[in-house]
Amino acid sequence: MPAVEIRPGIFWIGVNDRTTDLFEGYWPITQEGVSYNAYLVNGEKKALIDLAKGFKTDEFLTQIADVTDIRQLDYIVINHMEPDHTGILGILRQLAPHAVILGTAKTKEMVAAFYEVTENVRVVEDGETLPLGPHVLQFFHTPYVHWPETMMTYETTQRVLFSCDGFGGYGALQGAIFDDQYPDLSYYEREALRYYVNIVAVFSRPVLRALEKLSGVPVDVVAPSHGLVWRQNPGRIMELYRRWAGYATGEGDPAITLIYGSMYGNTEKVMNAVAQGVSRAGVPVEVYDVARTHISYILPALWLNRGVIVGAPTYEGGLFPPMAHALDVAVRKRVQNRRAAYFGSYGWGGGGEQEFRRLAETLKWEVLDSFTFRGGPTLDDLKRAEMFGENFARQVR
Numbered sequence: 325m326p327a328v329e330i331r332p333g334i335f336w337i338g339v340n341d342r343t344t345d346l347f348e349g350y351w352p353i354t355q356e357g358v359s360y361n362a363y364l365v366n367g368e369k370k371a372l373i374d375l376a377k378g379f380k381t382d383e384f385l386t387q388i389a390d391v392t393d394i395r396q397l398d399y400i401v402i403n404h405m406e407p408d409h410t411g412i413l414g415i416l417r418q419l420a421p422h423a424v425i426l427g428t429a430k431t432k433e434m435v436a437a438f439y440e441v442t443e444n445v446r447v448v449e450d451g452e453t454l455p456l457g458p459h460v461l462q463f464f465h466t467p468y469v470h471w472p473e474t475m476m477t478y479e480t481t482q483r484v485l486f487s488c489d490g491f492g493g494y495g496a497l498q499g500a501i502f503d504d505q506y507p508d509l510s511y512y513e514r515e516a517l518r519y520y521v522n523i524v525a526v527f528s529r530p531v532l533r534a535l536e537k538l539s540g541v542p543v544d545v546v547a548p549s550h551g552l553v554w555r556q557n558p559g560r561i562m563e564l565y566r567r568w569a570g571y572a573t574g575e576g577d578p579a580i581t582l583i584y585g586s587m588y589g590n591t592e593k594v595m596n597a598v599a600q601g602v603s604r605a606g607v608p609v610e611v612y613d614v615a616r617t618h619i620s621y622i623l624p625a626l627w628l629n630r631g632v633i634v635g636a637p638t639y640e641g642g643l644f645p646p647m648a649h650a651l652d653v654a655v656r657k658r659v660q661n662r663r664a665a666y667f668g669s670y671g672w673g674g675g676g677e678q679e680f681r682r683l684a685e686t687l688k689w690e691v692l693d694s695f696t697f698r699g700g701p702t703l704d705d706l707k708r709a710e711m712f713g714e715n716f717a718r719q720v721r
């Protein structure tokens with residue numbers, strides 16, 4: 325996509341990525357893609373703000389050339405060192421050796437470790453300003469949004485906040501880059517939530533600290549390094565991030581995530597009866613098959629919903645492996661303080677429930693109920709499952 329002038333002298337020069345299947349090598353984006361937004365402040369001095377993943381080098385250099393001669397760059401601002409934003413740094417260093425790389429002290433260490441770049445790297449202090457004529461940049465250290473070296477850059481004359489991962493989301497840009505160019509933002513907001521929960525949620529406290537630090541800063545444009553540029557309603561995405569960060573310590577919404585796995589359909593039959601019971605209580609429920617749904621798509625429901633019902637059979641004396649994996653990721657992503665219940669089939673000795681309870685303890689989930697059945701469910705089991713779902717839903721509501 326050609327460069328877009330987002331404010332006088334300030335250009336979006338990002339690139340779309342529709343060919344990477346797994347973001348960070350793990351999170352699926354095959355259908356959605358992602359953008360690596362970067363920006364160029366083209367004043368008397370010229371500053372590049374954030375870069376792109378290495379395999380996008382050709383396209384990225386063309387984007388820069390659309391605005392200026394790369395040899396005239398004065399500064400390269402590195403808000404965040406993760407290679408989705410710095411992959412082209414090595415080649416850029418060779419093409420623009422005089423441009424000064426700016427970042428935090430940790431960025432300086434990491435630039436050396438990742439790219440063996442040690443010359444012409446300058447540390448910027450928290451709150452420091454850099455006049456570019458007529459533009460002025462100001463740097464705000466925002467550690468752990470997403471890595472420890474992270475900062476955000478603010479252009480003071482046009483009030484543009486270059487927030488990097490903060491306020492970002494999955495989803496390649498579909499032609500337009502601004503929020504006001506899309507009649508319906510629900511797709512990008514949903515993908516911003518999935519991105520938040522997959523990538524940022526562990527760092528929810530630092531997100532709230534960053535929002536606090538920025539609370540006195542007037543922002544007309546939020547320009548993150550993934551997803552939409554918010555110029556019509558910049559407060560919207562900041563408020564969504566604030567709300568999502570709150571779920572790290574809050575009890576969640578009165579709704580239920582029903583995650584299940586089934587080897588031969590017995591646990592699945594019971595799952596349908598449980599879901600029926602939940603619905604009868606009038607509580608919203610989201611159902612996911614853990615063996616067929618990547619945890620990336622389940623985590624948003626786990627993050628937002630107060631109740632979790634786990635349905636999984638015993639497998640070799642433990643929990644059905646796809647469920648064990650899903651709950652292990654929930655542990656790593658600190659999806660804590662939920663109300664939970666368990667059901668599942670077993671063939672002979674059981675063991676699935678015990679493994680679930682160990683994981684639930686680690687997660688600080690309050691287990692309110694459970695039931696197991698041997699082999700296939702009887703009609704009585706299904707009636708019991710319906711009551712189990714309804715009773716649990718009442719306790720969540």
Ligand code: FEO
Nearest residue numbers: 404406408470489
């Ligand atoms: Fe978009 Fe943490 O990198």
